[in-house]
Amino acid sequence: MKVLLVFAHPEPRSLNGALRDVAVAELQRQGHEVKVSDLYAQGWKSAVDRADFPGLAPDEQLVTAAASKAAFEAGQLTQDVSDEIDKLRWADVLILQFPLWWFTMPAILKGWVDRVYACGFAYGVGEHSDKRWGDRYGEGNMAGKRAMLIVTTGGWEQHYGARGVNGPINDLLFPIHHGILFYPGFDVLPPFVVHQAGHLDEARFEATAERLRERMRTLATTAPMPYRRQNGGDYLIPSMELRPGLGAPGRTGFALHVREEDSASPR
Ligand code: FAD
Numbered sequence: 001m002k003v004l005l006v007f008a009h010p011e012p013r014s015l016n017g018a019l020r021d022v023a024v025a026e027l028q029r030q031g032h033e034v035k036v037s038d039l040y041a042q043g044w045k046s047a048v049d050r051a052d053f054p055g056l057a058p059d060e061q062l063v064t065a066a067a068s069k070a071a072f073e074a075g076q077l078t079q080d081v082s083d084e085i086d087k088l089r090w091a092d093v094l095i096l097q098f099p100l101w102w103f104t105m106p107a108i109l110k111g112w113v114d115r116v117y118a119c120g121f122a123y124g125v126g127e128h129s130d131k132r133w134g135d136r137y138g139e140g141n142m143a144g145k146r147a148m149l150i151v152t153t154g155g156w157e158q159h160y161g162a163r164g165v166n167g168p169i170n171d172l173l174f175p176i177h178h179g180i181l182f183y184p185g186f187d188v189l190p191p192f193v194v195h196q197a198g199h200l201d202e203a204r205f206e207a208t209a210e211r212l213r214e215r216m217r218t219l220a221t222t223a224p225m226p227y228r229r230q231n232g233g234d235y236l237i238p239s240m241e242l243r244p245g246l247g248a249p250g251r252t253g254f255a256l257h258v259r260e261e262d263s264a265s266p267r
Pocket of ligand 1: 154202
């Protein structure tokens with residue numbers, strides 16, 4: 001398989017840097033082709049602004065989605081963005097790796113998503129009718145590809161447990177899993193999470209590295225998280241609400257969007 005790992009940590013000698021090297025080495029040992037987008041090393045520009053749309057006339061109002069669509073269709077995206085789009089098209093698997101910063105991804109990685117997910121490529125695709133509401137949530141240009149997160153947290157596993165004060169880790173990651181990865185069509189694998197990452201002795205590092213190698217060996221066979229497909233009949237169109245009768249009684253929030261026959265699986 002072809003694997004794109006997007007790495008968002010400012011320090012190559014960090015724990016994240018060491019785990020990235022472990023993942024890449026294991027993937028290559030398995031015969032996979034690997035490309036790494038090291039965002040800090042690349043000097044990735046995070047903010048979307050007028051400079052992203054060289055075709056926009058100086059006096060024209062910037063309407064971001066429209067400008068993105070026009071630039072994507074005309075082949076006028078900036079070189080850094082179109083290089084990343086080429087890598088995404090090339091990849092069978094996308095891995096996003098980052099330390100959890102303020103309960104989500106670092107700004108540089110969010111900026112990669114904001115800029116690389118062009119309109120007409122990652123969103124704004126497909127027809128809208130009484131049967132379909134665009135190609136999204138399980139359909140879209142990333143359909144057939146797999147994706148997963150490698151995440152480190154300072155907090156303990158219990159802090160991110162079902163009753164933990166930080167909120168369940170799979171709830172915190174839901175906007176990335178469901179909103180950023182499932183939305184344009186990826187099959188989303190359960191995340192690889194390292195808790196209490198501020199304190200790792202050599203033994204725990206080695207155990208963590210081995211757990212990560214195992215995840216890299218099973219990249220092609222791990223079952224994706226069972227999100228409901230938007231156009232699969234579970235949602236009313238155009239309200240996009242889950243049909244009455246679906247979802248276990250009393251269930252609310254993110255958990256509704258996981259097929260209940262598989263609800264024991266993580267969100
Ligand atoms: P590093 O600091 O590089 O290393 C951590 C430990 O791993 C050290 O003990 C180090 O000795 C060991 N280590 C590193 N490399 C190796 C190696 N090769 N072999 C053996 N041991 C090694 N945490 C939360 O839980 N929630 C948050 O919302 C949150 N927000 C944050 C916001 C900011 C701005 C920052 C800076 C931190 C935040 N944190 C938060 C903590 C953050 O998630 C952790 O600091 C981070 O995940 C640790 O990963 P790292 O790669 O930076 O680790």
